[in-house]
Structures are given as structure tokens and as C-alpha cells.
Amino acid sequence: MLQSFFQWMQGLPFSAWMLEETWASPIIQCAHLVALVAFAGAVLVVDMRLLGRGLIKTPLNQLAREMDRWMIWSFVALFVTGAPQVLSTALKQYYSPFFWWKMQIVIIGLLFNFTIRRRVAFAEEGSLGHWPKVVGFLSIGMWTGVSVYARLIGLLS
């Protein structure tokens, strides 16, 4: 079922256009990388603060609220630039274990962010003991994992 869905994606006229158009893939990959940098920065500023590092003189919830929109919009940019790459190389992605590991962590990372991380970052500081550190550490770990697997799709698949 999933395989036929990926075969369907690979057979779309858009996928063929992506592969035939010389500059389409490079431009989209460059935009994806720039969006990744914006996303990583927004995540790191808050995660480091959760770990008790970085901008410690600024209240955590103020920082988290400010970075929230940058994180969301850069993730949207990552999705918009990532989807065409998946479409045009759908079967390569399907047979790559790194793609599936990446997607699993992306889903877990998003759920984690919009539930636990957001709750901890927006909470009154000092009321959660060591949980902010645990959350910051897990968040950095998950998004690093996503970047590593994303890179390995292209290199080892």
C-alpha cells in the first residue's frame, strides 16, 4: 500500500519535471538548507535556555513565545522545500531506512514540541525542577537526529 503510494508520487508529472529541470533540485535543496539553519537557530535559542545556557537573563517564556513563530514558519519552509524532494525521489526515499527514521523522529519531535516542550517553556520558571533541562536535552537530541538522518539519505541510500 505504502509502496504503491510512493510509486504514484514518483510517477507524477511534477516529479518528472523536478528531475528534468536542471535547476529545480539545486534551488529547492539550497532553500531547504537555509530553512534548516533558521529552524535550528530558533530551536537552539530556546533549548539552550532550557538547559540553563544561552540567554539566561531573558525570561524563558518570553524567549519561547518569541521564537515560536520563527520555529513554526521555518518548519513550514522546511516542509514546502522538502516535499518536492520526496516527490521527485520517492522510490529512493521509500527504500532508504534513514528516510523512515527521519520521518519517525520528525513526527515525535513535532508532538513533543507542541505538547511537553511548549508547556515547559511557557511555564513559570523555577516551578518544574529539572524538567526543563531534560526537555531541552531531548529536543536538541531529536532535531540533531533528524539532521543526521536527512544528510545520510543523500549519502548512503
Next chain:
Amino acid sequence: MRSLFEWVDALPSSIALRESLNAYPTMLTIHVVSMCLFAGLIAYWDMRLVGLTLRRVPVSNIPTRLFPWALTGYGINLITGGLLLYSQPMRYYGNFYFWAKMVLMLIAGINMFWFHYATYKSVQAWDQGREIPLNARLAGVVSLVLWAAVVVTGRMMAYSGLMPQWWNNLNIGA
């Protein structure tokens, strides 16, 4: 310059790195992750200077609190980038995007030093306020554009078939 690249290319340690199955993916992956640490933090510093974000954070807080992490990322980035170059010097020697990236990094570095030693000296005057001087905002915009271009040219290095025609005519890599 070419003979230097050729000399490195023939070194046993360069050949060993080039022929290792795991070295290239490992170095490139660490290069990308450390780029996120460095460029990600620098991007928000630049955007603070431009006035796009973190406007309630005193400007001077960012270099003190974030730069050690950004510089750690930059250090790892330089080491892995250096190793990638060391392992395949002749692949990069004829690559337009490699040289463009080096020039852009140099200009970004000059912009950073110029900002630090000229504009940033007066930071106490505009640290807490929202009105950032024009010079500082300009330095932020220039830095944002340059580092984005460094990221783009770095990615484009993989597309050796998409180099400008005038560059191909120079026959540098031949």
C-alpha cells in the same frame, strides 16, 4: 596553488581519507550539524541587529551568551570542512562554488571584524533601546545575506555540472 592542491591530493593520509567508506559521510554529516549550531545562532544575532526578532533582549547579551556556542560550531565546521577539502582537494580545486564560498566567508569575516571593532564599540548607547544605528543594521543585513550565500554555495559544490560557463572556459580543473 594548483601544485599545492596536487601535493595534498597525493599524500597517503589524504588518499586514506578519500578511500575510507565512512570518513566522507561522517565528516559531511558533522559539517552540516555544526553549521546548524553556528549559522543558526548567528542568523538570530543578525536578525536582532536588523530588528526582526529578540527586540527585548539587550544587544550585548547575545555575543556574551551565544557566541561561545556559535564559535564552537564554527570551530567544528572549520575542522570538518578542512578534512573534507584535505580528502578531495582536486575535486574542489576546479569547483566554482568552492572558491565562491571561500570568498564569501572571507567577506563575512571582514564584515564581522569591521562591525566588532567599529560599530559595536558604541553598543552601550543603543543596547537596551529599540533603535539600532544604521551601521549596525547594515552589518546585520550584510551578514545575513553573506552567510545564507555561504550555505547555498556550500550545497552547490555537489553540482559540479552546474558551474557558470565563463568558469568552465577557464579550464581550471582540467
